[in-house]
Amino acid sequence: MPGSWAEQLPRVRRLGAQDWQLLKNVRLEMLADTPMAYVESLAAARRQTDSQWQERAAAMTGEGSITLVADSGEDGSRFCGLMRVVVKDPQDRARPLQAMLISVYVSPEHRGLGLADELLSSACKAGADELAAQYLELGVHEDNSRAQAFYRRHGFETTGASRPYPQDTAKRELVMERHLP
Template sequence: MPRVRRLHAGDWQLLKNVRLEMLTDTPMAYIESLEAARRQTDTQWQERAAAMSGDASVTLVADGGRDGSRLCGLMRVVVKHPQDPERPLQAMLISVYVAPEHRGLGLADELLREACHAAAEELSAASLELGVHEDNSRAQAFYSRHGFETTGASRPYPQDISKRELVMERRLP
């Protein structure tokens, strides 16, 4: 099983490689296009990795090779700034990816467990929210198994506004 750990600023090349892999594998799952990601300079990737390993978010990665030369999974948790400061703090799960050869083997479960823990313990969030494509029943079932429930809210899917992105949420301890 790959080792789950935090992304570090020095992991920028690994981040670049896994992001390009993510966008190639499932282009409709992410707002960024493969072409836009390819146009980024090394300096931009370094800045991105530094930002993704900062205080307002937790980026979890799974080392896919014995030598740590490849990432085979990624999940990012970011603080969702409330419009009402009286409401409990929420976090959002974004940039979810598990490489095809690791799907169905428990890596997504491990990443999600750690993401929920980080959201509660490190970011002090009371709940974790995510968006899932209305036609992605496999992802919906996966998140449901981990205690996420549909909220009844939805929004246009960014890559195809004729489709909906369902909002799911899990309360955190």
Template sequence: MSPASPAVIVRRTTEDDWQGMRDLRFQMLADTPLAYLESLDDARLHGEAHWRAQAARGSSEESITVVAVAEDGRFVGTMGAYLPTPAAGPTLVAVYVDPAYRGRGAGVTDRLLDAIEAWAAPRGGTLTLEVHEQNARARAAYEHRGFIATGAFTPYALNPVFRDLEMIKQV
């Protein structure tokens, strides 16, 4: 199957997915370091217990992590969401799709976000995210899916000269 129409399965993660999630996290950080609040060097310091806990978040009530799994078993995309406080609506985090599986034609991003939105809808009326101000590709993808910039921002944690811009969507 060509990358333009990849065959992937989208599902929630479990603790047993820790190795695939670890490997995908390393890929995420190497490919788009400004998109995440951790460096690749720091991520490589985490042990198995950390990765198991991260993968297990996919199946909790307060958070979700979904993964796109290619036919060969390789993890090629992921998204997560959590409830920062009981009163707050869900927040989208840790979004990544392998370059070979990106684009509207591939549909992987849409399938991952559909799963997140289905989880988020009964937990609040909105889904919020933060995106690095220099990540134009990600901002465009979010806008295509109905997210709008709120005007709010926070300093980017790894270099406060830059900002993470808040975007929100009704779900």
């Protein structure tokens, strides 16, 4: 008999530069699944060479950036979730250090099962502990009430700020923020 769901959750870990092929696969999946959620197009991502994917993975593991992935399968041969935390404007010392949550994704078969909660909790902890960020900011589409509720459940609040949504400037992207302990 299988163990509890917690024992079956994919393993959350840091992206490594050597994970470039898995990163490529999940990024293409992300863009195909939810094209309006990301600034990059699926066609542009498909045009990248293996060398470009290797450089991208290396950059996503560099200073001021933490990329968390959830790998599924016994051998970790597939990423089924990803969240990235990057320092926002590290030169601006006039205000507390902020980080941004970007590239949020959980594959359809893992949605609603707790993986997004685990990834976000890990992202908040890493932002505070490893990047020394005091606040974590994100942008969410004004019509995505499900995502807004998810982030509110994790302590994020709308700031009152918004900006044009990159893929449809007739829509707005709401800015949400959470204080990191």
